[in-house]
């Protein structure tokens with residue numbers, strides 16, 4: 001009987017390493033890179049994420065502004081604000097916090113952002129460049145995961161990577177980044193037949209489905225690296241809400257390395273957003 005426990009891939013030290021380079025690059029520019037975030041309504045998770053990003057931005061020498069608009073803001077009003085921010089040369093990065101209320105067409109909004117200011121990497125021009133192998137501004141969560149893997153010296157090239165989840169925010173861009181880094185990539189999803197047989201092939205398993213504890217120990221190859229992107233709010237035995245991932249805690253007994261939730265991928269997402277803001281600023285003409 002050999003009880004092993006996975007190496008913990010803590011987000012904060014890797015995020016701090018990325019933020020140190022963000023701060024150094026920001027300091028080399030003639031004016032501080034400027035991020036503008038827009039959120040509609042007051043969903044508590046959105047309020048808290050945007051606040052966290054705003055605070056970190058200032059810590060590393062960026063300028064950050066938040067437009068907190070009423071939930072009833074019309075799509076036309078939101079598009080008018082985006083047009084203004086696109087035209088404003090003092091703005092380097094624009095982020096519209098998702099999800100948007102049901103009366104606003106998310107696609108219409110994301111397509112309206114100038115691709116050069118699209119620090120989320122969600123505009124079709126940036127999606128296309130990523131899939132063409134010419135990444136420019138790449139989605140923050142997957143790009144942050146790539147940084148985390150390299151920070152901890154974990155190999156990607158030649159690895160069999162399985163991503164569970166095909167969202168536009170995580171699963172799909174994660175597949176593109178891993179493919180660009182010479183992994184052999186499989187994207188599994190809710191319709192995949194015999195999911196466990198697919199995930200057991202993975203040297204690198206990325207769980208991004210939003211279903212608490214979907215990934216159980218029997219689904220993991222011994223020694224695999226497991227990245228948990230799930231941020232699920234569940235009620236604990238004490239009936240208090242807490243965060244849990246898509247990966248069952250017992251996976252730590254099988255995996256070689258595992259990201260915790262919270263304190264894993266989340267902090268990387270924020271650091272990468274600020275890295276993207278500096279990248280956008282570096283590429284925009286100076287005034």
Ligand SMILES: Nc1nc(=O)c2c([nH]1)NC[C@@H]1CN(c3ccc(C(=O)N[C@@H](CCC(=O)O)C(=O)O)cc3)C=[N+]21
Nearest residue numbers: 049095096097098099120140262263264266267269270
């Ligand atoms: N336009 C847009 N871009 C986004 O990048 C975006 C978005 N909309 N909408 C929502 C999701 C979610 N997201 C997270 C960022 C940080 C943490 C994070 O820092 N999590 C902490 C814990 C946070 C907590 O305690 O609630 C952690 O995992 O340690 C989580 C989730 C960005 N998103």
